[in-house]
Amino acid sequence: MSGTSEQDVIVVGGGLIGIASALGLRQLGLSVLLLDEGDVAHRAARGNFGLVWLQSKGGGSGDYVRWTRRSIDHWPDFSRELTELTGIDLGYRRPGGYHLCLSDTEFASRSALVDRIAPNQPDDAKTVMLDAAEVRRRIDGVGEGVVGASYNELDGDCNSLALFRALHEGFNRLGGRYKPSVRVDAVERDGGAYRVRTGEDSFGASKVVFAAGLGLNRFAGQVGMPEIVRPQRGQIIVTERLRPFLSMVFSQIRQLPNGTVLIGDTKEDAGFDNGTTSIIMRELAERAVKTLPHLANVNIVRAWGALRVLTHDGLPCYEEAPDWPGVFFATSHSAVTLAPGHAREFARWVAFGEAPPDLLGFSSARFRAAA
Structure with missing residues (x-):
């Protein structure tokens, strides 16, 4: 042959x-x-x-920003066509997305990232920083520890x-x-x-x-x-089902259509160990409660770790x-x-x-x- x-x-x-x-x-x-x-x-x-x-994409790479932006522009038609082909609702939405900062240090670091990325972002897709007052005006129920956020109106989510x-x-x-x-x-x-x-x-x-x-x-x-890639571990915790309360998209907390809440966004160099650790679980829970205090009394039903695929x-x-x-x-x-x-x-x-x-x-x- x-x-x-x-x-x-x-x-x-x-x-x-x-x-x-x-x-x-x-x-x-x-x-x-x-x-x-x-x-x-x-x-x-x-x-x-x-x-x-x-x-948060493209600090140092305008090509990455353009590639990401084009893919996001494709998402509405892509989602509709895939649903028409399969009958499966992807749950795609684009209400804008927030990355919440819980200290002045975090806010300064996020602001510096936004400033680095800004020259590579088109004028109609700029990420902006919001102070605490503006975050509270837009989002009900955030904790007193939230000092600000970054926001981009093109951000959204789907049911992965x-x-x-x-x-x-x-x-x-x-x-x-x-x-x-x-x-x-x-x-x-x-x-x-x-x-x-x-x-x-x-x-x-x-x-x-x-x-x-x-x-x-x-x-x-x-x-x-x-060699191209290396592993990076992330850990996620999931709550019991709750009544809908979070229509916004946050980078670290998401409520799914079934009512459960995902809490995550850790970044760890742990080799190929995809397990969980009590220290990280506690940090995730504490951060979530500081962000949305009414999560303090909800039950955690499961947790897991997974390995991201990153280039060098x-x-x-x-x-x-x-x-x-x-x-x-x-x-x-x-x-x-x-x-x-x-x-x-x-x-x-x-x-x-x-x-x-x-x-x-x-x-x-x-x-x-x-x-």
């Missing part, structure tokens, strides 16, 4: 980036096989907060689990092939195409997309690219491997926000070679230079 391909594209990785890319490729008419290691993998989607978020389910359902309905519980070992040249090895099996394709999260480094090494500089990485034409790599820690961009613009790059100009600067070459 040398030089043959059973499908146009193999996508390795069934997380949010992989499935969004696979769906987009099917929508463009390509035959696609999605190979997914499954729940034994470190799924970043387990810890996703569901934010569709612009306000519904998004994940809808992407998989849409891919299936469009005739995509999905093989779960498959661990990919290697990619090899096969004439003018490629073969992906999985134990005793192999699959051929003209092109391969690696969207394997924390597994990317292994495949990058096989095609002569440097926190920016995305998109690349067609320099010496392996047709082999692509994709990773970003903003997989929900960027889902429409992956399904539309990144998929067109893979399918037709139409690389969005502001993605070309996100290659792994920057990590090789820093090594």
Whole structure:
């Protein structure tokens, strides 16, 4: 079977980036096989907060701001079309988003971040700082410890689990092939195409997309690219169901449509340990009560940890491997926000070679230079 391909594209990785890319490729008419290691993998989607978020993106990268902004602009149509295809409501909304500050030090730090980002943000998408009086005018019930907030009117959220389910359902309905519980070992040249090895099996394709999260480094090494990603742990606690009280979108506290409240946003260097710690749980709870005092007497029903996928500089990485034409790599820690961009613009790059100009600067070459 040398030089043959059973499908146009193999996508390795069934997380949010992989499935969004696979769906987009099917929508463009390509035959696609999605190979997914499954729940034994470190799924970043387990810890996703569901934010569709612009306000903190792009300190030092105008390209990242533009890429994020375009994806956010795609979200209304993307959500509607995916719901029409699958019947699954993604729960997308865009009421504007707040990052609340609980001390003068936090406010000063957030203000400095907003100032750094401002030159890269378009005039109609600026993040602004709000003082305590303005926060209380806009939001009922915030605690006395809230000293201010950053705000961007384009920010919003969605039901990330519904998004994940809808992407998989849409891919299936469009005739995509999905093989779960498959661990990919290697990619090899096969004439003018490629073969992906999985134990005793192999699959051929003209092109391969690696969207394997924390597994990317292994495949990058096989095609002569440097290490790309590292893990960062986040922990989340979830309350019992409460009557609706939080229509706003906060970066660290969300009330879901079922009434439960998510509390999170920790950032920890813990290697591949995705567990929870009592210290962090206490810090999250204390911060939540300081932000919204009426949460003091609610019950916590579960908690978990998950591993984010970060590059070494926190920016995305998109690349067609320099010496392996047709082999692509994709990773970003903003997989929900960027889902429409992956399904539309990144998929067109893979399918037709139409690389969005502001993605070309996100290659792994920057990590090789820093090594």
